[in-house]
Amino acid sequence: MPVKIGKISGSRYRVSTPHGVKAKSTTRAKAQAQARLLKGIEHGWTPIGKNDTTKSGGLIKETHTHRDVTIGAGPRHQGNII
Numbered sequence: 902m903p904v905k906i907g908k909i910s911g912s913r914y915r916v917s918t919p920h921g922v923k924a925k926s927t928t929r930a931k932a933q934a935q936a937r938l939l940k941g942i943e944h945g946w947t948p949i950g951k952n953d954t955t956k957s958g959g960l961i962k963e964t965h966t967h968r969d970v971t972i973g974a975g976p977r978h979q980g981n982i983i
Contacts, residue, residue, distance in 0.1 A: 902943050904936040 907915045909925070914932040916924040916939070924935055 902939070904939050906932045906936055 902918050902920070904923075905917050906929075907917065909915050912928065913926045914924075914929055915922060916927065916932050916935050918939065923939065924932060927935070
């Protein structure tokens with residue numbers, strides 16, 4: 902699916918694909934970002950939620966661990982549990 906970025910007027914741009922217009926009257930930077938997003942989705946990328954960046958600028962998946970939390974059982978409260 903080819904993504905086209907066309908200039909509308911002044912500094913405004915339109916992002917379109919054969920399936921229709923995806924953005925109207927957007928900035929050039931946002932149009933290029935959306936085109937990259939659409940191309941990525943076409944090639945199998947799926948959004949996974951919130952991401953964190955590494956020092957090198959690459960993206961890593963943020964992992965969430967679920968653990969049981971007991972109120973008052975933290976390191977400061979040990980020995981005070983009745």
